Amino acid sequence: MDFHRIVLVFFLSTTLLFTSPVTSNDDAKVALALYYESLCPYSANFIVNYLAKIFDNSIIDIVDLDLIPYGNARLKANGTITCQHGPYECLLNTIEACAITSWPDLTEHFKFIFCVENLVVKHKYKEWESCFQETGLNSEAVSVCYYSGYGKELELKYAAQTDALEPPHKYVPWVVVNGQPLYEDYENFEAYICNAYEGNSPPKACEGLTGLATKKKVASWAHHVSLVDELFGSNEVKAEA
Known part of the structure; x- marks a missing residue:
């Protein structure tokens, strides 16, 4: 028991040390926040096929990206959390939260989350632990984070x-x-970022994007239905046969 306490104290102390806010010299950076849940195909598709592109086209250089893996989960009065697509989604939400904290470098935790969400797209999300080997990231910090509570x-x-x-x-x-x-209009997020950027040197990828953002709210949001429910009609994603 004493050993586990030492491990937990060490983990929490190093987490606080390495996740302290980093002050950026670029005050013009655009704040981009993604609220998502791990087993929603809409979320997975956005991360894999849209968000990942900004790491290749340099738009990430003008962005402060915040990933929030919680989504449509619900917090009960007794402190427990239930997730829209079942316990496995709660597991992966927490694993991705631990990844963000364990590897505060955005490029590191994003490549792990990308790997997991790519497996969701392929209906192979139960193979998520393979992402440690796939990314070359050590699983120890994430495991301690998860099992310590x-x-x-x-x-x-x-x-x-x-x-x-x-x-x-x-x-x-x-x-x-x-x-x-x-x-x-979230799939056009790059145009919104480029429009919002007030720095002197926008990425080349912003050429042709500024001015394209609709800058209006889409009234049809009330009719948005989770693709999981459309495809499976249940509270848990089924693995691909």
Whole structure:
């Protein structure tokens, strides 16, 4: 028992040390927040086929990206969390939260999350542990985070952050640029970023994008239905046969 306490204290102390806010010299960076849940195909598709592109086209250089893996989960009065697509989604939400904290470098935790969400797209999400080997990242810190209960604390933090959204989120992925939700126009997030950027040297990828953002809320958000429910009609994603 004493050994486990030592491990937990060490983990928490190093986490606080390495996750302290880093002050950027570029005050013009655009705040991009993604509120999502791990087993939602809409979320997985956005991460794999849209968000990942900004790491290749240099738009990431003008962005402060915040990933919040909680989505449509619900916090019960007794402190337990239930997830839209069942216990496995709660597991992966927490694992991804631990990844974000364990590897504060964005490029490291994003490549792990990308790997997991790519497996979700392929309906092979139960193979998520293969992402440690795939990315070359050590699983120890994530395991300690998860089994120590610290991952649950992170999810409670994300629950509060998600529930505090104004306006409240209505579905996932919920993409927010400089505090403004994009509603159903989230796939055009790059245009919104480029429009919002006030720095002197926008990435080349912004050429042709500025001015294209609709800058209007899409009224049809109320009819947005999770693709999981459309495909499977149940509370848990089924693995591909």
